[in-house]
Amino acid sequence: MTRIESVSLRRVLDSRGNPTVEADVLTESGGFGRAAAPSGASTGEYEAIELPPKEAIAKAREHAVPRLVGSVHAGNQRDVDAALHAADGTEDFSEIGANSAVAISMAASKAGADVLGAPLFQHLGGTFRDADRTFPVPLGNVVGGGEHAADATHIQEFLSAPVGAPSVAEAVFANAEVHAAVADILADRGIPAAKGDEGAWAPAVDDSEAFDIVEEATERVAEAVGFEIKFGLDVAASELYDADAGVYRYGDDERTPDEQVDYMAELVDEYDLAYVEDPLDEDDYDGFAELTERVGDRTLICGDDLFVTNVERLSRGIDEGAANSILIKPNQIGTLSDAFDAVELAQRNGLDAVVSHRSGETEDTTIAHLAVATDASFIKTGTVGGERTAKLNELIRIAEEAV
Numbered sequence: 001m002t003r004i005e006s007v008s009l010r011r012v013l014d015s016r017g018n019p020t021v022e023a024d025v026l027t028e029s030g031g032f033g034r035a036a037a038p039s040g041a042s043t044g045e046y047e048a049i050e051l052p053p054k055e056a057i058a059k060a061r062e063h064a065v066p067r068l069v070g071s072v073h074a075g076n077q078r079d080v081d082a083a084l085h086a087a088d089g090t091e092d093f094s095e096i097g098a099n100s101a102v103a104i105s106m107a108a109s110k111a112g113a114d115v116l117g118a119p120l121f122q123h124l125g126g127t128f129r130d131a132d133r134t135f136p137v138p139l140g141n142v143v144g145g146g147e148h149a150a151d152a153t154h155i156q157e158f159l160s161a162p163v164g165a166p167s168v169a170e171a172v173f174a175n176a177e178v179h180a181a182v183a184d185i186l187a188d189r190g191i192p193a194a195k196g197d198e199g200a201w202a203p204a205v206d207d208s209e210a211f212d213i214v215e216e217a218t219e220r221v222a223e224a225v226g227f228e229i230k231f232g233l234d235v236a237a238s239e240l241y242d243a244d245a246g247v248y249r250y251g252d253d254e255r256t257p258d259e260q261v262d263y264m265a266e267l268v269d270e271y272d273l274a275y276v277e278d279p280l281d282e283d284d285y286d287g288f289a290e291l292t293e294r295v296g297d298r299t300l301i302c303g304d305d306l307f308v309t310n311v312e313r314l315s316r317g318i319d320e321g322a323a324n325s326i327l328i329k330p331n332q333i334g335t336l337s338d339a340f341d342a343v344e345l346a347q348r349n350g351l352d353a354v355v356s357h358r359s360g361e362t363e364d365t366t367i368a369h370l371a372v373a374t375d376a377s378f379i380k381t382g383t384v385g386g387e388r389t390a391k392l393n394e395l396i397r398i399a400e401e402a403v
């Protein structure tokens with residue numbers, strides 16, 4: 001019933017104004033799914049390969065579409081994703097492009113859900129998934145720089161984490177209030193700020209001042225809403241690391257890898273950080289392990305560029321104790337099945353899963369469903385801006401089972 005009848009691919013715009021791949025999957029029984037690939041700016045070296053959209057579409061039409069149409073059932077995600085792998089034939093989707101692969105994979109999942117008449121989170125997570133009982137806490141990017149904004153902070157993202165929120169809706173609104181409080185504090189201090197790629201404020205301040213501002217903003221909003229709001233970071237340290245010199249560069253300041261571990265551990269204690277993503281370079285499993293050993297009992301040390309949603313890199317990380325959580329980005333690995341495998345391996349080994357957007361996004365809401373389906377602890381998907389609120393508002397609907 002869910003056999004795929006057609007797959008259409010086109011270029012659409014992402015939030016940075018770049019073209020990206022969108023896929024429509026139609027089943028023989030009339031089920032329909034549409035999804036679009038996001039795109040990173042601070043991409044990990046070991047991510048699956050994103051091809052220029054025109055090329056990705058041409059290659060997918062040539063190799064993947066004929067394998068899917070008339071033979072694979074959209075409701076069977078493993079078969080869809082196996083066909084994509086077979087069509088590509090490489091380890092990193094460099095033949096058809098991870099952007100084509102992930103768009104088709106996600107669109108097929110939606111077509112499968114549509115045939116069942118089930119919400120996507122339930123199709124992906126199983127019928128016993130109860131979106132009301134536990135929900136992923138949204139990490140809201142409120143101040144940032146790095147690769148997402150020029151002349152702003154060195155640390156890429158300062159993330160509001162409303163860990164005490166009683167509902168997903170209240171968590172989403174709290175993050176928006178923190179975003180607004182940051183604007184007020186910046187205005188009070190006479191600091192102008194544009195927004196970065198993900199909608200976070202991107203003021204030209206030192207990282208130390210950004211800590212001060214975000215701490216004040218989260219405390220202010222926590223007091224007003226009456227529940228705990230912590231904050232966290234995506235350091236995106238691979239972008240700061242100068243491998244030739246063997247140092248992390250924060251503008252004119254530099255830190256050796258040992259000093260970087262100390263600095264991160266100090267920040268965790270000074271600001272009671274809930275979450276630290278990519279505190280070290282993507283090749284530094286040892287540094288990750290040392291930091292996790294030191295502070296992993298009181299914060300999440302999350303591997304993004306370190307793991308790139310890849311079970312092989314994650315297995316090594318688990319063996320070496322390199323982190324206690326993994327960032328899950330379907331386009332880093334190319335299919336939903338691969339992303340699920342990474343979540344399962346992580347959770348079986350006691351690591352938390354954190355589902356994430358990319359800095360270049362579309363209105364696609366798949367990751368909101370993925371986060372609920374996998375029982376992820378957190379979802380990182382911005383705070384404001386249409387491509388971010390698309391996911392946040394979908395989370396609110398999911399919690400109400402109004403999808």
Ligand SMILES: O=C(O)[C@@H](CO)OP(=O)(O)O
Nearest residue numbers: 040041042043357358359
């Ligand atoms: O580093 C990250 O976690 C992401 C999303 O915030 O950024 P990008 O998509 O640019 O890799």
Ligand SMILES: [Mg+2]
Nearest residue numbers: 234277278304
């Ligand atoms: Mg990251």
